[in-house]
Amino acid sequence: MGRSLGYHSSGIMLAIALAGFAGCTGDVGDPDAAGTGGGGVTLPDGTESASLLPARIRRLTNAEYAASARALTGTTTNPSEGFAPDSRQDGFTVNDAQRVDPVLAKQLAAAAEALAAEVKGKAAELAPCADPGTQAESCARAFITSFGGRAYRRPLDAAEADALLAVYQVGAKGATYADGIELVARAVLQSPGFLYLTEIGDGSGGDALALTPHELASSLSYLITAGPPDDALMEAAVAGALSTPEGREAEVRRLLQTSAARERIVRVVREWLGVDRIAMTAKDSNVYGDFAGARASMERETEDFVTEVLMNSTGTVGELLGADWSIIDQPLMSVYGAAGTGRVSFSDRRGILNQGAFLSVYAHATETAPVLRGVTVLRRVACVDIPSPTELNINVVPPVPDPSKTTRQRFEIHSTDAECKGCHNSIDPIGFSFERFDGMGKVREKDNGTDVDSAVTVAISADFDGAYADSNALAQALSTSPTVRSCFARNVFRASVGRSGKAAAESEESFLKAWQAVPEAEQGKLVETLITYVKSSLFSHRRPQ
Incomplete structure (x- = not known):
């Protein structure tokens, strides 16, 4: 009989403090700060390093959290349904200024507890162990490697794995193997590695920071599907396919065939006009x-x-x-x-x-x-x-x-x-x-x-x-306006990068130059506008703060 996990808060907080931070280090600075960094490095596609978006860490939106939790745990619920509404930038929920305030922290904790209980109930499927009596810790390590890697959307390093094993030991002590697995899941679901996306590169420095293969996979997946990368995308990342514009385009076109991509794109349009309200x-x-x-x-x-x-x-x-x-x-x-x-x-x-x-x-x-x-x-x-x-x-x-x-x-x-x-x-x-x-x-x-x-x-x-x-005649004129097409492209960019205004002005203008080079027949298409962004260095690189 497993005991209550209510008094294991110290173990959970230890995991939250340690697990998931290895990939979340870097000089990310203030997301609202304007200005440019680095010197005039020009990337192969003609993008100037000064116009790149800054390196950053971005919290998942409510929709992204729900999709990530479902992919990770197999839950059929909507874990973020009762969360406080997302803050918005320029109307869009993808927003690098979102924070975890005390209200949301409590909601995240409650959601993690409920999801971890589901994981415990499916331990035989998610964390199989032939002999929990003698192999519990090796089984727990295998679960941590698999579950943690999918949660963080990259392989765990040794320190992260060790921290989570310590959490397992707290949960299983005097209880059961499944109790330990539950506490690990609960910690992972509240960790920075799960709740945040990083765009900081590998720490090698320079005026233009190339995103790591796993960062490229996550950024691309959340941009197109509002959820974590699937196995095929992760394989493409490991193979180096996402380092080229053509490789990224191929994955975008594949993902666009999914229902998740359709939902994400519809959300962008509805948020653009505010009709989601x-x-x-x-x-x-x-x-x-x-x-x-x-x-x-x-x-x-x-x-x-x-x-x-x-x-x-x-x-x-x-x-x-x-x-x-x-x-x-x-x-x-x-x-x-x-x-x-x-x-x-x-x-x-x-x-x-x-x-x-x-x-x-x-x-x-x-x-x-x-x-x-x-x-x-x-x-x-x-x-x-x-x-x-x-x-x-x-x-x-x-x-x-x-x-x-x-x-x-x-x-x-x-x-x-x-x-x-x-x-x-x-x-x-x-x-x-009207x-x-x-x-x-x-x-x-x-x-x-x-x-x-x-x-x-x-x-x-x-x-x-x-x-x-009337407004119908006006709508007809707006539908053929080059100004409107350009404005739509700007809004697709803002919805994609989670930043707008003065802090992103140079990046937006750089994107517009790339967009203007696209054939006119493609310029008004949302999908082609997204692909223009994904193929550019604005997607694959960041500048240091």
Whole structure:
């Protein structure tokens, strides 16, 4: 009969302190710090060492943790389901500034305890031992080598293996072999080697640090599948295949055939536009009585639509923004006034910006939000820098409710305010173009009893400037815009590297140069944009801090 592990905290903390740190050393510095290091070394693909991302250690996101835990333990649960939400950088959950705070530490400990109990229950499969009575420690060492190596995504060194064997001995003393295995699993699942990805190289120094083969495998796998490398990828890493751009491209194209890659890519697009927040969006049921029943359908629509565009169609940002079809179910058929379900063509609802998820997320509980919609399109789709009012020291006073006016009429006051019009002359025309859709994405002809006016003129010195009848006409223009294609590439890069803003500006510009060298027909494709990054030295090298 195994004893409770509750008083083994000292052993667990010993393992956490020692196990997994051998691969986590290096001068990683402050992830928010800007600036460059090294001297002007030029890598074979033309990348300057100064534009490389800095060496760093990055914590797994909640989704990455869950995928890693499932691959390691075989659990069928979602271990990160109750975790505190990921922090975000520029909207994306892959984020090198994420930390383990006290709340998350407790959640990680609870998850590790539950997962380790599963490992104990499957000890005969995961840690087989023909004779636990006489061979327990040799069996435990074999488990540590296998389980620890898969957890850390690289071979353990002797110090790590010895530290984990000490944990096993604490767990098995006066108890059973399976108890010792459970404590090892519990320690490993809370160790830095499992919870963090390293991008620091082999410690050889220089102005450009080449990632180790195992780091390349992990970075590539988490980038494409949001999970740990499979056996084939690890074999490619050990064989040196990932040291070449062509070898990395081959592995990316192989991994893109997996369901995990499809889920990861769909997540990138949804986080890009913020439509993943539809699950947390609420509406006043007195105003939008159908919303609660359609919200889950809106979430499914974006997932199904993005999957279809990226995996079974052109794979371009142009189709994401300009498609005249979507994939809907019965609740959305009613909301949209469609004639059927499944893949449905629309004459008045073009692309992802005119779907219920986007229109609902960027609206208030009781009315539309033209400013939110306009700012989001400018910042996320066109990469136009719109400062927040707080940056400009402006105190925003929302337009006073007036049941005799439309939302557009109320918000047009921005264009008469000297403090506001500089930004709102750009924001509001974009936002007003969506006024044919209410706060949950239903088509409407009237607002407060007055005809809706969605005709706008966009004049922001962009290649999509022009007069548009509504957001559908605007979406069509955005879908063919070179500016939008370039902005999409920037966002794919930001989602991939987990860093944006001033700290990554030089890296982003270096990536854009590589992306611009790709044939124009490939530039708007998310997959080809990812491959451009993976083949570059920006992926395979880092600079010292």
